[in-house]
Structures are given as structure tokens and as C-alpha cells.
Amino acid sequence: MLKRLCAKAFPKALWVYHANTGACNGCDIEVIDVLTPYYDAERFGIRLVGSPRHADVVLVSGPVTRQVASALHRLLDAVPEPKLVVAVGSCACGGGAWFDSYGVLGGADQVIPVDYYVPGCPPRPEAILYGIALALGLVSKQVVCERLSQESLEELAQGVSRYGGVSDG
Amino acid sequence: MLLSKLREALICLKAGRVTLPYPSAPHDPSPRFRGKITVDPDRCFGCGGCANVCPAGVILIHDTDQHTRVLEFQWRRCTYCGRCEEVCPEQAIHMSQQFETATDRPEDLVIRLEVFMGPCQRCGRCFPPPTPLDRMMVSGFRSGGNGGRQ
Numbered sequence: 357m358l359k360r361l362c363a364k365a366f367p368k369a370l371w372v373y374h375a376n377t378g379a380c381n382g383c384d385i386e387v388i389d390v391l392t393p394y395y396d397a398e399r400f401g402i403r404l405v406g407s408p409r410h411a412d413v414v415l416v417s418g419p420v421t422r423q424v425a426s427a428l429h430r431l432l433d434a435v436p437e438p439k440l441v442v443a444v445g446s447c448a449c450g451g452g453a454w455f456d457s458y459g460v461l462g463g464a465d466q467v468i469p470v471d472y473y474v475p476g477c478p479p480r481p482e483a484i485l486y487g488i489a490l491a492l493g494l495v496s497k498q499v500v501c502e503r504l505s506q507e508s509l510e511e512l513a514q515g516v517s518r519y520g521g522v523s524d525g
Numbered sequence: 526m527l528l529s530k531l532r533e534a535l536i537c538l539k540a541g542r543v544t545l546p547y548p549s550a551p552h553d554p555s556p557r558f559r560g561k562i563t564v565d566p567d568r569c570f571g572c573g574g575c576a577n578v579c580p581a582g583v584i585l586i587h588d589t590d591q592h593t594r595v596l597e598f599q600w601r602r603c604t605y606c607g608r609c610e611e612v613c614p615e616q617a618i619h620m621s622q623q624f625e626t627a628t629d630r631p632e633d634l635v636i637r638l639e640v641f642m643g644p645c646q647r648c649g650r651c652f653p654p655p656t657p658l659d660r661m662m663v664s665g666f667r668s669g670g671n672g673g674r675q
Contacts, residue, residue: 396544446581449634450602453581463602465631474627475634477604482545482552487627489548498625501632504566505639 369401370491373411373435377428378460379418382478383445387415389481390488400488408434413491419447419460420467432468440491443470444484446477559605559620562598564638568617571596571640575609575618584609591644601634 376384390397391404405411408431420428432441443464446452451462464470474487489495545552554560571594576584581604585597609618628634 394543394545395547399544446602446604449631450599452602453604455582455602472627472629473601473631473634475601475603476624476626480554480624482547482554483624483627485547486625490627490629494548497628497633498623499561499628499633502636504564504636506566506641
């Protein structure tokens with residue numbers, strides 16, 4: 357549903373406002389990389405703008421610090437509807453190494469609703485491009501929640517009998 | 526003056542296309558790149574050494590009952606340092622090359638692993654049984670019995 361909404365609401369270009377909410381600048385440098393001619397996000401219509409009032413997308417990088425949280429709320433209120441929020445980097449996705457620190461609120465989704473997550477520390481420029489392409493509906497999602505468990509006892513018994521056999525003594 | 530400008534234009538023409546054709550063509554990172562973690566469930570025996578060294582506290586361990594230990598990798602906040610891969614005694618954790626991990630649901634960024642354990646007879650806490658045969662002994666497995674259970 358979100359994909360259809362995106363296709364309808366953003367038919368041409370996404371203008372991005374980049375909000376650094378306490379990041380170490382690693383993710384910010386990778387975001388700048390994406391805008392260089394080598395990675396060239398402008399072919400998808402991505403453009404950095406200087407004011408949230410001009411933006412369609414808010415790119416959040418960094419675990420949201422206590423100090424910046426109210427500013428982030430005001431920033432998001434200034435963005436006109438419809439808007440997307442993309443969390444770039446492990447810090448914005450879940451707090452990173454500071455997830456339980458007293459000074460941060462532990463990720464962008466603790467403060468504002470987040471639509472897309474791009475994990476990585478920092479994410480490769482290709483990973484950010486993949487996130488953009490995912491938001492535009494060009495590629496399909498590749499990760500799902502993994503539920504793993506060890507082999508069942510019956511399979512284990514077959515394995516043991518193959519290696520010499522177990523008999524009731 | 527004009528000639529130098531023309532030379533610059535020629536240099537620009539000679540450079541050709543530099544943009545990476547990434548989302549349309551696949552891209553392989555360098556071999557030393559550390560991407561999303563993968564866990565081999567049959568190698569892990571639940572020692573918890575990875576949870577000890579993880580700087581971001583990605584790996585949560587809890588025992589649901591006396592036979593099951595659950596390792597939950599909440600790798601949405603993973604910093605890809607690779608310490609868990611280094612300390613794992615059984616090489617169960619591996620940093621894969623996968624970087625295409627963007628998603629719209631945070632629940633996708635979780636790996637949940639259930640490890641079969643044996644209870645200690647004295648304190649009741651879980652411990653890893655050393656061999657597959659011991660694993661079957663602690664759960665009361667008999668090879669020729671009714672349905673394999675005691």
C-alpha cells in the first residue's frame with residue numbers, strides 16, 4: 357500500500373532534507389557520496405534541499421539525542437504532506453552502540469514514524485541507493501525476519517546412527 | 526584561451542560515462558567487506574561469547590525453558606565490527622557480503638535462533654551438551670522406543 361501511495365504521491369522527484377540528529381558524520385559522508393556523479397542519485401530525481409518546507413523526504417542519521425528531539429519534531433511538522441522519513445545508518449535504525457545511553461532516545465523510530473530503514477555503520481553508498489530504489493519501487497526487499505532452530509531429535513538420531521549407530525543397551 | 530577551453534571539453538568527452546549502473550546491474554563489494562551477519566544454527570551451541578563482546582548489545586540471550594536457549598540478534602543496530610565472528614569458537618557466525626538490507630519493517634532486521642540445551646542436575650541452569658548423543662540423552666531419547674521418546 358505504501359508503495360502505491362509513493363507512486364501516486366511522488367510521481368517525479370523526491371527532494372530530500374538531510375537531518376543530522378547526533379550522527380558521527382559517517383552516514384552524512386556516505387549520503388554526500390550518493391549525490392556525487394559516480395553514484396548519481398539525481399538520475400532518480402533525488403535532490404538535497406536546504407529547507408524542510410521544500411522537502412518530500414526527511415533523511416535522519418544518528419541516534420536522536422535528547423537535545424535534538426524537539427527540533428526534529430518541529431522539523432517534521434514543517435515538511436508538507438505527504439512525507440517520507442528514511443532512517444540511514446544503524447544509529448537511526450535502532451540507536452547503534454548508544455541504544456541504551458542516557459543522552460540519546462535510541463533511534464529515529466522512538467521519536468517520529470519511520471517509513472524506511474537503511475542499516476549499516478555507515479551504510480555503503482550502494483546500500484543507500486538500494487534504499488532509494490526500494491522507496492521508489494524499483495527493487496524488491498531482500499531481508500526477512502529469520503527464525504532458525506537446531507535440527508530436530510529425529511534428524512539427530514539418523515545422523516548418529518550413520519556414524520556407528522546407537523542401540524539400547 | 527579558447528583552445529584551452531576546447532581542450533577541457535575534449536577531456537570531458539573522453540572520460541565517457543562514470544556513473545555506476547548500480548540498481549539495474551548487480552554490484553559486488555570487495556572481499557573484505559563485512560555485511561549482514563549470518564548464523565549457522567547447527568554449529569552454534571549457545572555459549573554466549575558473541576553477546577559478551579558485542580559493543581552494540583545486538584545479541585540478547587534468554588532461556589525459555591530448561592532445554593531451549595533463545596539467541597535474538599537485533600541487528601538493526603549492528604555496527605558490523607566483526608567481533609562476534611572472531612570470538613565464536615565454532616565459527617557459527619559469519620559476516621556475509623550482503624549490503625542490500627534496506628526495509629520498511631523493523632521486524633525484518635531480527636534473527637531468532639533457538640538452541641537446544643541440557644539442564645544442569647544441580648543448579649537447573651542450561652548448559653550446552655557436548656555431543657549429539659548427550660543431547661539425546663538429556664531429553665530422554667531412546668532409539669528403539671515408542672516414537673523415540675521416553
